[in-house]
Amino acid sequence: QSQELSQAQIDYHAALQALVEDGTRMVCTGRMHTDRICRFESLCYSTEAEEFIYFHSNSSVMLPNLGSRRFQPALLDLSSVEDHNTQYFNFVELPAAALTYMPKPVFVPDVALIVNRFNPDNLMHVFHDDLLPIYYTMQQFSDLDPEARLFFMEGWSEGVHFDLYKLLSNKQPLLREQLKTLGRLLCFTKSYVGLSKITTWYQYGFVQPQGPKANILVSGNEIRQFTKFMMQKLNVSLEESSGEEYIVVFSRTINRLILNEAELILALAQEFQMKTITVSLEEHSFSDIVRLISNASMLVSMHGAQLVMSLFLPRGATVVELFPYAINPEHYTPYKTLATLPGMDLQYIAWQNTNREDTVTYPDRPWDQGGIAHLDKAEQERIIKSTEVPRHISCRNPEWLFRAYQDTKVNIPSLIQVIRQTVKSKPGPKKQKWSGSLYPGKVRDAKCQASVQGTTEAKLAVSWQIPWNLKYLKVREVKYEVWIQEQGENTYMPYILSHQNHTFSENIKPFTIYLVWIRCIFNKNLLGPFADVLLCST
Ligand code: UDP
Numbered sequence: 001q002s003q004e005l006s007q008a009q010i011d012y013h014a015a016l017q018a019l020v021e022d023g024t025r026m027v028c029t030g031r032m033h034t035d036r037i038c039r040f041e042s043l044c045y046s047t048e049a050e051e052f053i054y055f056h057s058n059s060s061v062m063l064p065n066l067g068s069r070r071f072q073p074a075l076l077d078l079s080s081v082e083d084h085n086t087q088y089f090n091f092v093e094l095p096a097a098a099l100t101y102m103p104k105p106v107f108v109p110d111v112a113l114i115v116n117r118f119n120p121d122n123l124m125h126v127f128h129d130d131l132l133p134i135y136y137t138m139q140q141f142s143d144l145d146p147e148a149r150l151f152f153m154e155g156w157s158e159g160v161h162f163d164l165y166k167l168l169s170n171k172q173p174l175l176r177e178q179l180k181t182l183g184r185l186l187c188f189t190k191s192y193v194g195l196s197k198i199t200t201w202y203q204y205g206f207v208q209p210q211g212p213k214a215n216i217l218v219s220g221n222e223i224r225q226f227t228k229f230m231m232q233k234l235n236v237s238l239e240e241s242s243g244e245e246y247i248v249v250f251s252r253t254i255n256r257l258i259l260n261e262a263e264l265i266l267a268l269a270q271e272f273q274m275k276t277i278t279v280s281l282e283e284h285s286f287s288d289i290v291r292l293i294s295n296a297s298m299l300v301s302m303h304g305a306q307l308v309m310s311l312f313l314p315r316g317a318t319v320v321e322l323f324p325y326a327i328n329p330e331h332y333t334p335y336k337t338l339a340t341l342p343g344m345d346l347q348y349i350a351w352q353n354t355n356r357e358d359t360v361t362y363p364d365r366p367w368d369q370g371g372i373a374h375l376d377k378a379e380q381e382r383i384i385k386s387t388e389v390p391r392h393i394s395c396r397n398p399e400w401l402f403r404a405y406q407d408t409k410v411n412i413p414s415l416i417q418v419i420r421q422t423v424k425s426k427p428g429p430k431k432q433k434w435s436g437s438l439y440p441g442k443v444r445d446a447k448c449q450a451s452v453q454g455t456t457e458a459k460l461a462v463s464w465q466i467p468w469n470l471k472y473l474k475v476r477e478v479k480y481e482v483w484i485q486e487q488g489e490n491t492y493m494p495y496i497l498s499h500q501n502h503t504f505s506e507n508i509k510p511f512t513i514y515l516v517w518i519r520c521i522f523n524k525n526l527l528g529p530f531a532d533v534l535l536c537s538t
Helices: 012-022 067-071 096-101 123-140 162-166 176-182 220-233 261-272 286-293 305-312 334-339 377-385 398-404 412-422 468-472
Strands: 025-029 037-046 051-056 061-063 091-095 106-115 149-152 185-193 246-250 275-279 298-302 318-323 347-352 444-453 457-465 478-486 493-497 501-504 513-522 534-537
Touching: 012 037, 012 096, 012 185, 051 096, 091 096, 106 123, 123 162, 123 220, 123 305, 149 176, 220 305, 246 261, 246 286, 246 305, 261 275, 261 298, 261 412, 275 286, 286 305, 298 305, 305 318, 305 334, 318 334, 318 412, 334 347, 347 412, 377 398, 444 513, 444 534, 457 478, 457 513, 457 534, 493 501
Parallel strands: 025 061, 051 091, 106 149, 106 185, 246 275, 246 298, 298 318, 318 347
Antiparallel strands: 025 037, 037 051, 037 185, 444 457, 457 501, 478 493, 478 513, 513 534
16 A cells, blocks of 8 residues: 555646636535535645644535534534544634745645544544544545545544555555655545444444434445455455354453453353354454454454454354443443344344452552542442442543453353343344335325215225235235324324224214325334325315
8 A cells, every 4th residue: 555645646737726716616515514524625734833734725614604603513413423522623724825825835746535533542442433434434425436545634643453444455555644745735635524324333422421323324225235345355255164153252361351251261162062262353364364264253352442342243143241240230231232223134232240259459550550549438338339330421430440451250051041042042143034114105096985874983994005016025924003183183003004094983073174194114113104195175
């Protein structure tokens, strides 16, 4: 991957003239800073001021033109973490004429994607905040092709997982520090700034306790398209399986240890009659871990970032997440949320150590490894006595860190029992036939006919045609839901019907207007849209 910018591709004088005459042009998508991505021509960056620069000229464009709202709080989020005040993007403005007095610009010929990585040393953050969002931001804009270049502006060094970022494009990603070596004033010919948040499923608890995002928009299908891409880039093929089924224990070797790992492995092997192997980030290459996980029947691991690797598990596999003492599994669900995304087709099981004798605490370690010696005595005692970490904001909460960095002797019978409640026979990839969750279209040609019998009774005969897409589908069960609402009333009578017509007589009054709502339902839970409301007068 080439690191230097090839100036050969650029007619320098033409580029400079275009910058001076046309200035910067920006057009963005998104209504708020939290959902905005901007496309720029001739966005510049001063490596001395560490500021982006927008040059005004007669031809410059700035959409949205927010005025000072651009600072309330920012134009956009540079990372995929929503509205984090350390991740904001903005630029300073200058007239293009100021270029005369500025350092000679160095032009970036590649189409650039300019973003912040959120926490490049933590594997969960790497996949969830950076790799998936970058991959799908590149899918969103067609000139972000494999020849585009990534610019990481958060200011970190490469970090331990840099090789993964390199897979996303054919060009070496550049870090903020490296920009200084390229020149004092950089100008990006064409660039995109910001990241799509459409694939993220978890919020880390900066303003409210952590948990699944309120409106998850990604399914297992898109996750697996991404992992397929990553596996191709890593040269891990899916077809390598020897057919033998096995369990992977993903161990941590520095902290949050499983103290009886050998015993655990033996017990799993015996219980499920499967080979059981261990992997760790310290002892295996990333490709080896992906290769092993992508064919595994079950992944067992302590709560922790390494569990994001369940992204690579085959459909039908089981994730078993182990939680140390006093940590409520329901309060920390990034991996549960991932495993249970629609279409991920993974089984998820949480086990928690509830035995105080089976935990080993480290009160004297530094605070960021869970030490509590820096707290006052009463607080230390309260934490040590507590049987559950209360819900909290921020991952730096000392009680959380104290409990998160305990080592655990796993109680084997209790773990096996919890797994057995979910995994009845052999765990692992079942050759599931594609059940496809396709939704019905609207029912068609809905009609009603009223008949009045006397002064108190009436009937309403309603009929409709099947949704248009049904004739191309094999659907196990097709039902119709009909709501009958008297005009002006808030309530309605709901019916579930199997046929394409029905005569309603219950509670139907003469000389009344009814609104009839009809929709189709496939296989009990795939609800289609309502057809245009039908007005029926008796
Ligand atoms: N890590 C590891 N082995 C260890 C401890 C940590 O591989 O013994 C990895 C972990 O998977 C993560 C990073 O180091 O990618 C940071 O771990 P930390 O405990 O800070 O975060 P957590 O796993 O709790 O998210």
